[in-house]
Structure formats: C-alpha cells, structure tokens
Amino acid sequence: MSPANTVAAKPLEGKKAIVTGGARGIGRGIVEALARAGADVTVGDFLAEEATRTAEAVRRETGRDVAAVRTDVTRLEDAMALRDAALQAMGRIDILVNNAGWDHLIPFLKSTPEEWQRVIGVNYLGVIHTCYAVLPHMAERKQGAIVNISSDSARVGSLGEAVYSGAKAAVVAFSKTLAREHARDGIRINVVCPGLVDTPLLAEIQSQDFGRKVIGAVTSAIPFKRLGRPEDVAPLVVFLASDAAGYITGQVTSVSGGLTMAG
C-alpha cells in the first residue's frame, strides 16, 4: 500500500481550499472539517458578515488561515475575484468545494421565470463559474480536487423542486464530463449528494406550509429516521479532497441516511 492511499490523521495538512457558501449550514461544516484536517480555507459567500464570523471562529478553533471573501457565484467576475483573492492569501488552490446553493419548494407550474433563473444561476451556473475560474490554475499545477455539492433530488427527483433538481442533475453531468476532460491534468472531480440536512436553508423551506408538508413526509421515509447534520456530510468531502481518494473521480455519493439508494 502506498503512503498516498493511507488515511492520515490530518489528511489535508498544508492544502489550500476554496469553499463557496461556507458561511453557514453544510458549507460551514465543510469549512470546519477541512480546517481541522489541516487545510487553509478561503470562504466565498454573499453573506459577507456571516462568512467573516465563520472564518474568524474556525481560525480561532483550528489555528489555520481561514478568510472570507464576499462572492456571488452567479457572477463570473465574482468567481474570478474569489480565485484571485484565494491565490493572494494562500499562494495556490488545491481544493475547490462548490457548496453554495439555494431553493424554495414550489410546484413547477406555480414557479416563475425569475425563480428558474435564480435557482439555475446559483446551483448550476455558480459551479460552472468557479470551475472555469480555478481549473486553469489546477491544470497548470497538474493537481487538484473539486467536490461539488449536488442533491439526492438530482438522482431521484423531489416534489416541489423541479428546476432545482434539474440544476443539481446538471451539476452531476457537468462534473462527470470535467472529470473525464481533466483526468490527464491530475484533477479529480467528484459529487456529494446530501439528502435532507438540518440547515438554515431547510428551516426557511419548512417555514412555508407546502415545504413543511413535503419535508415532513420525506423525513419519515429516511431509514435512520432523522435529518442529516452538516457534520454528517463534511467527512466525505474531506476524504474526496484528500490524497487517499487519489484513484476516485467522476463519482456521485449520497449522504442521506439511506433516503435514496440509487445505483
């Protein structure tokens, strides 16, 4: 067994990472886990103050360099600026985690073109933008790991999330294609699909009648009979970002308490 394939105590020691949407929820859990695993992190989030507070708290706890940059991933120029800020702060980018996302539950025929634009803009275009910004740097260095946060809805559909599910499925296909295109550059690209995770976004969804009913029904179908937590999702992201996952690319893995067991 080669050293690269063993799981180290600090599997990301010295690595430099970008996490989008890292201010709160699953993204915050990922920032914490990456820093505890030894990585320095630049957080890109449009909730600038919350992102700064998160960065300070994680820096205090872990002693790693953690910084926040106000970023709207729907804008390519913001993705470019996030890359530049990360390079200036950390010198290189080894890991990109595309976690920023947004949804609200609504039957498709009641949704509006403005909502479609927003959902596709954040959940799909946002991933395209950061990958476009960061991949040339990774390709030049012949190494890198990208982890894209999709959703179980991408694999099996989800009531009230037609456009969101489509955007998250697009992230899966996009990631697999990039994994093929950039394998020769030593870049691995994988996808993590959370099920239902207890975050501020889920709380917002549950604050509406339709959302509460759907989430209640789906929760009762989870074999583990509980919502996920950000710390349930983050360890898989750490693993996929680490050298121990050096032979894994183009893969899609659910973290959903068994809610979906898609092939």
Ligand SMILES: NC(=O)c1ccc[n+]([C@@H]2O[C@H](COP(=O)([O-])OP(=O)(O)OC[C@H]3O[C@@H](n4cnc5c(N)ncnc54)[C@H](O)[C@@H]3O)[C@@H](O)[C@H]2O)c1
């Ligand atoms: N919570 C769940 O049940 C669940 C399930 C499946 C997938 N997901 C996915 O997991 C990811 C995180 O979700 P969460 O539940 O933690 O949500 P959250 O709203 O609690 O956190 C999302 C973070 O992304 C940031 N963000 C949103 N739009 C942005 C933009 N345009 N530019 C930069 N930052 C932006 C927000 O400010 C926030 O900090 C999302 O991609 C979401 O689609 C969540």
